[in-house]
Amino acid sequence: MATIDSHSSESETHDEHGHDHDHPAWLAHHFDTPEQQFDSGKLGIWLFLTTEILFFSGMFCAYAMFRMLRPEVFEGCSQFLNTKLGAINTGVLLFSSLTMAWAVRCAQTEEYKKLVVMIASTLSCAMVFLGVKSIEYSHKWGMGLLPPGSYFYDEANPHPTAQQIVDQHGFSESTAYFLTHSLYYLCAPFALLLIGVFAWLVWAKVTDNKFQYACAKPLLVVCLSFFGGVGLGMVLESGGGEHTVAHVDGDHGAADAGHGHADHEHAEDAHAAETHAAAPALDVESDDVAMELLAESDLNTGAKAMLEAKQAQTAMASGQVVPPGVEADMGIATVEKDVQTKRQAGVFFGIYYCMTGVHAIHILAGIGVLVWLLIRAIRHDFNRQYFGPVDYVGLYWHLVDLIWIYLFPLLYLIR
Amino acid sequence: MAAHGHSDDGTDFAHPMPLPVLFGVFFALVILTIITVAQASLDLGSFDIAVVMGIATVKACLVAGIFMHLIYDKPFNIIVFLSSFVFVGLFVIFTLSDSKMTSPSFEPKIDEPAASAEM
Structure with missing residues (x-):
């Protein structure tokens, strides 16, 4: 313990810590050593991940139940999911896991510049994932591949106009407009975010605030990558050979x-x-x-x-x-x-939206904590005795990846 | 830089993963993803779901073991994490067997005509 204390105070000389006691700013009062602090936090995050797994298991259980009872519905409906988009998203998430694990390494080895780059790449991958996802969602909403109750997919007319949705399926006009223009609604929050971050960047540059400028720069790239993801999704969605043929037929x-x-x-x-x-x-x-x-x-x-x-x-x-x-x-x-499939196909899509939607919410939460990490990394908060937050967020991020690893084959790859 | 912090003096608890290991795991994961997508076009009959879940589990083990650092973690953390899967197993098995036994009694196999079921 004594050796660790001397070690940490030596590595902390640059820190302006006003208290009269001798622990570094990043070591909480109630911990004796940095290692004790790290281990407590780590146990805490593992317990949290355990609850996350139990939480997702409910949805996996619903999936297993309905697939057991109606395997043919799952086989049929899975054809509507674009395997290409799913595979690309899997790759993007795997890459983000790599950069996250690399970021943890950088925090441990005190490579500050690299740490910022790694966290920013993880964030960008998360945004690309969401961009591709919003293409998938908006495409399905326009086709009426929705949970039971609102499911209105019609083989003869897979892409109805807003007017047709109102006339033939009994939706209100605003709902029909939303369903046919959902991509704009999904992109709008990110567009606002992009404008906000850009304004922040300009403002930080004008007022010559170096720290805020350093924060806004990577965040602007992160916001842009959402639209990169949207573009990628569009290219892949339109390039899906089998799919388009079916549409032409329709x-x-x-x-x-x-x-x-x-x-x-x-x-x-x-x-x-x-x-x-x-x-x-x-x-x-x-x-x-x-x-x-x-x-x-x-x-x-x-x-x-x-x-x-x-x-x-x-x-x-x-x-x-x-x-x-x-x-x-x-x-x-x-x-x-x-x-005979309206209700049953609806159940498949209910499960699909529930599982991928909750997963996407986890991605959003991950983006939130990663932004916090990014700013702290730019502030040089982490060192080789205090890298806990990076590690904890990393564990959470890997868990989100882990869940997608199961979701992808279970939803997209059923024949 | 790589030697820095890697238990150089015994006081550091950080255990940075070597970069080649991280890259190796990433490429293994990508290759496994390609295999999963490729096998979807083969007809393996009833083994299909087992193969898919097997590949996914291998991937999950790689992520948990290396990326999440579990194989170098404290045994207690490993027990905490793995114990969750025991409870997931109990939950899924009991719910599935229950629904298998009781569902046919209140779940019609065929949809009612549109007039009564829709809107």
């Missing part, structure tokens, strides 16, 4: 679908006592080839259902008269029963 079907819907509506309204004239029947025939082609795919339940509905209508239209009060099967009633 868009192709969309025009037909709208047309078909109108037909159904019309048919239901008029089913009271109307003989369908030759006009709709002719229309049906010309569309049938395309519809049959679309319906060949097992996935395209929408097209299949529409084909059935149209065939039913053609049968109806062939000179049959339906008296009022008679239940006529126009085909539409069987449509939803065939799809």
